[in-house]
Amino acid sequence: MLAQAAEAVPPVRPHAAVAYEQKLDGHRMLVFTPDGPGGRVLLQTRRGNLVQGAFPDLVAAAEQLPHGLVLDGEVLVWDPEAGALSFEGLQRRAAARARTAPALAARLPAYYMAFDILQQDGTELLTLPQRERRRRLEVLFAARALTAPWTLCPMTTDVATAREWLESWTDVSGVEGLVVKSLTGRYTPGYRGWTKVKRRDTTEAIIGAITGTLTHPQLLILGRHDTTGRLRTVGRTVTLRPDQARQVAEHLTAAGPGHPWAGAKFAAAWGRRDVLDLTVVRPDLVAEISADRAVDHGVFRHPVRFTRLRLDVGVDDVARFGEGLPSLDDE
Template sequence: MSPDALRPPVKPMLAQARETIPGPGALRGGLAVELKWDGYRAIVFTPSRPGGPVLLQTRQGGLIQDRFPDLVAAASQLPPGLVLDGELLVLNGDGVMDFGVLQRRAAAAVPRTVRALAKAFPAYFVVFDVLQLEGQPVLAEPYERRRGWLESLFADHALSPPWTLCPSTRDPAVAREWLGTWTRAPGIEGVVCKGLLQPYRPDTRGWLKVRARETTEAVIGAITGTLGRPHLLVLGRYDSEGRLRHVGKTTGISPTAARQLADRLTAAAPGSHPWDGARFSAGWGTRDVLDTTLVVPDRVAEVSVDTARDRGVWRHPVRLVRLRFDVPVQDVQAF
C-alpha cells in the first residue's frame, strides 16, 4: 500500500448551486453531467489487507459502517485498497427511495435494531467517483480518466446492487431531459456538472449543481421578525382532516414583500392557532429553533421549491415568489 494511501476523514469535493445547466465552457475540458441524488453523501474505504475493516465515512467525517452492515457485507464484491465517493440511499417497503428511512438507519445504535432495519430497508450506494485504486490515490487525475477507471471497475468486477454506477452524460439534451423528467421520481433532485479535466479537490466547491424546481403555494402560518417587518415565513398546508401541517419555511423575504405583508398579517390569539406550542427548527439537522410569531393562517404565498422532501415537508428553505392575496387558503394544495 502506498504511504500516501487515503484514510478517513477525507473531505469530499463539493458543488456550488446554479439555476440552469451551464454551457460546455463553464468548467475545464467541457462538461459531464450526472444525476444528483437525495441521500447521504458518503465515502467507502475497502481494506488494503485481508481481514481489515470496511469503512463508511459521512460528509462530515464520521464513521457509520456499523449502521449499514448490509453494505459492509456487500463490500466483498470490491477490490482491496479502493476508495469510492457516492451517495447512500435507502428504499422503503414500497421500493421507493426514502430519506426519512435513511435517517432512521443512520441514527440506529442498538445492534438488534440495526439488523432489523437493514433487513427491512436495504441500502444502496450510487458511486460517482473513485479516489483511490489498489491503495494508490488518484485525486490528481482528471475526472474523465477517473470516470473511465470507475466504469472499468464495474465491468471487470461485475458489480451489482447495492453498488450502482451513477449515470453520466456529455450530451446537453440528455442532461436537460434528466433535469426536466427524471427529477419527478423520488430520490433524484437535480444534476451535477463536472469538468472533464478537473482533478478531485477535497472540500472545494469546484462542481456545479442544478436542482429541479417547481412553483407551488402554501399557507402562511407563522413568521420570524415582527408583524411590521417579517423576516421569513413558516408555511403550512391543510390535510384531509382540516389540520394545518407544517411544510417548510422560506429564505429571508425582500423588503418589498415585507411591506406588502405588514398590513395583512394578524397575530393569532393565544390558544387559537393549530400550531400553539409548536417549535420550528432553524435548519435541517440542527437543534436550533426559530423565534416565531403565530399569525392567523389566512394568507397564501407562492413559492419556488426543490424536490428534496421528507413526508411532505420541504427540507431546504423555499423561495418566496410572490404573495397571493387573491387565492383563498382552501384552494391551496392539500398536505
C-alpha cells in the first residue's frame, strides 16, 4: 500500500479514527517467514526484488519470528562510526553480493522497523481494519519479546503529539516526517490510501547552471561553496512554474570563462546515470529553496522547490557546503 504526499498534517474530520506513524528514511521491505520448518525467509523490496542475500543479518534474526508471517516496514542501516542512521550505508547493503554481504553487515548492521502485519499463521489479514492489524502487530512484538533488529514503528492517535513529532523528531537523523493512516482502512496493495507528510526547511543556495535557456529556464542546478571556495553542487529544483521562470530569467547572465562547472555532467536524479543538458550561468544569484531532510554528504537527495530569488543576499552569505539546512526563521 502506498502514500500520497501532502504539505501539512491533514485536518482531522469529526469522528474520524486516524493514526500517525513516524516516517523513517529507509527502504520499503516485506518480510516473509516460511510456512513451516525448512522453508526460506524472503525479503522483498517495493519493486518486487528479492534481496535476502544482501541482508543475511535480517534472515538470521528471523528465527525470532513465527512461521507464516508477512510484515511490512522499512529496512534501516546504522553506521556505528557516525552514530546515526545512514542511507548511503543502506544503499551499499542493498547492492551487496552474497559473498560480501556478511562482512558489510558486520560493519553496517540492518534494522527493520515494522508498521504493518499482512499475514499471520498463514492467514491473510489485508481486509482487516488498520486498527486490528496494528493491535496484532503490537501483540506479536510483546508475545515474542522481539528485540533488535526488529523494531515497532512509533504510532500515536493524538494529532498534537504527531505535530510535535513532525517539528522535533525530524531533527534526528533519519526521521523524515509522518505517515497518516485511517484506523478503519483496509490494506489495499498499489493504492495510495495513506498520506505522507515530510518536514521541509527553507534555506538558500547559489544558482550555478540551468536547463532550458537563459530566457526560459526550466530547472535550476544549485551549489554552495566549500571551505576552499570551490562551488560544489548540492542539487536541483523541480521544474519552475512559468512565473518563477520569468523571475529568474530577468537576472540570469551567461557564464564567463573559467566557470567551475564548465564541462561537468550532472545526473538527472539521485542514483541515476542519465545526465542533464545544462547551460552554466554566472554564479552570482542566490535562490531561496524549500527542501526535505534527505541530505547525503551535503547534497539534497530529492529535487528541491524554488521559492524566490534572494536579491538581498550575496553568495558569501549562503551557508557553506555540508553545513546542513539552516532555517531562514533562525536568522
